[in-house]
Amino acid sequence: MSENFLNKKIREMERVNKKGDIFSFFFNRTKKYDEKVKAFLEILNYKEAIPYGLKDNILCIGAKTTCGSQLLKNYNSTYDATVVENLRKYGFEPLGKTNMDEFAMGSSTENSSFFPTRNPWNTERIPGGSSGGSAAAVASGLVPFALGSDTGGSIRLPAAMCGIVGYKPSYGLVSRYGLVAFGSSLDQIGPFTRCIEDTHSVIKMIASKDEKDSTSENFEIKDLATTDLKKIRIAIPREMVDYEGLDEGVKESFYLFVEELEKNGVKINYVNIPSLKYVIATYYLIAPGEASSNLSRFDGVRYGKRNDKSNYEDMVNLFRDSGFGIEVKRRILLGTFTLSSAYYDAYYRKALKVRRIIKKEIDKIFENNDFIINPTSPVIAPYLNQITDPLTYYLMDYYTISANLIGAPAISLPIKRVENMPVGLHIMSKRFMDNELLSFANRIQNLSPSFKNGFFELPDGGEKYV
């Protein structure tokens, strides 16, 4: 087993904790505390392994993979995802499958067809989504880290709302084999952790070129380097800080952190990226299109509960009608609409072209800047059932979506709290500048008032595991 930062810490814990092996320690914690946040859909019990949380759209033999959907509630994983195999080589096994918005469609985890997950900082509030279970599990100290998937912000948004680190690697860095596909040109698996060293340890273990995912690339995750902040140039898009939906408290927290960066020698450049205005419209034309195609495989033929319809078409329709939740149906229909021949040019093709414009404009910014920063979410975590209109939720992805559209890596770090709820800083770099991004994030994490004794803080009253 390689002795990376995470392994070392876990071994230290094992020495301190004499009561049993490390898996049992977290297993018992989860049994005791998960009722409060409802992070897990299924809890597993391995021996002699180091535990982590696994989003329930990533396959793992021995566990179900439901994608938070009634449609797959009895589906047993028939193979292991490459990330699961990679982690196993280092002695890690999942402690459980974490809750999520159904088929990763949502920003709140309220769209899970089983139950909503709650935010550990305030259980009346959402944890963000769609990987809300993974975020809540880490932020409650139930697992040392967890994996999620990110199609438009589904790792970074819940990480910000739960006060932990969430990282979406460059598209192609991590194999998507065994991840149930949502938007194939946008999806990427990544970790939730409590410090950047852990993020680095996890990505080093899961990143791999995989013949089973032809979009994966050979890329070396290097050791974290020392970043000289005086040499760092950061862009802040005016479109993002002037966004009308940005909460005043979040804005103030963001600017306080920017001041801190400047005090430490970082050069800040305010820039214009006019096409950012179109990111949500672009994303919500492309992602549902890809989803409608990917989700056509759920027809009740090879798995799922068979209904009593004797005609094939009726059987498939009833299976999908009764299995999918309303948000999934909405996106399938929207995607089918934008892909249909009469509207393809006006909507889908146009969105693909705007995607190119967005990439060109962002690439231009990276010619003179190392990173682009903004708040991760325009608001702190809303209350459960506070938002019912889908478009309002879609607009919450404004700050995270561009990284998926262009395949860039991006990370969210907790910077401050507003109304005792965490606020995240979003840092994006050029595609495959992941090493530089992680080193920079590692250098600045201790500038955050939430970073104490080597970790971002857990909520008050949460039992700390180190």
Place this chain on the structure above:
Amino acid sequence: MKIELNDSLFKDLEALSMLNLEGKEREIIKEDIKNILKYMDLLDEINVDEEEEMFTPLSRDMLPREDEIKKSKNIDSIIKEFPEKKDDYLKIPAIYKNE
């Protein structure tokens, strides 16, 4: 672009999506999609005539694998998931209609 998302178009979309919605759910989703498409009109103001589509962040072609026959390790577990089977064969309702 002005689109009239009428009942007939929506029914077609349901058929293409392999869905057959209940009345109330149909009305809710139809209204939501109308609102979402109204928001998408934002893209009308941007000229994309000179641009190429961006289908993927990849800057290279995806090379196909060699065709090789490999025995899957997961055959038994896949068969176990079949909703209906006869021996190791998957059973499905007839795909033809008696007309």
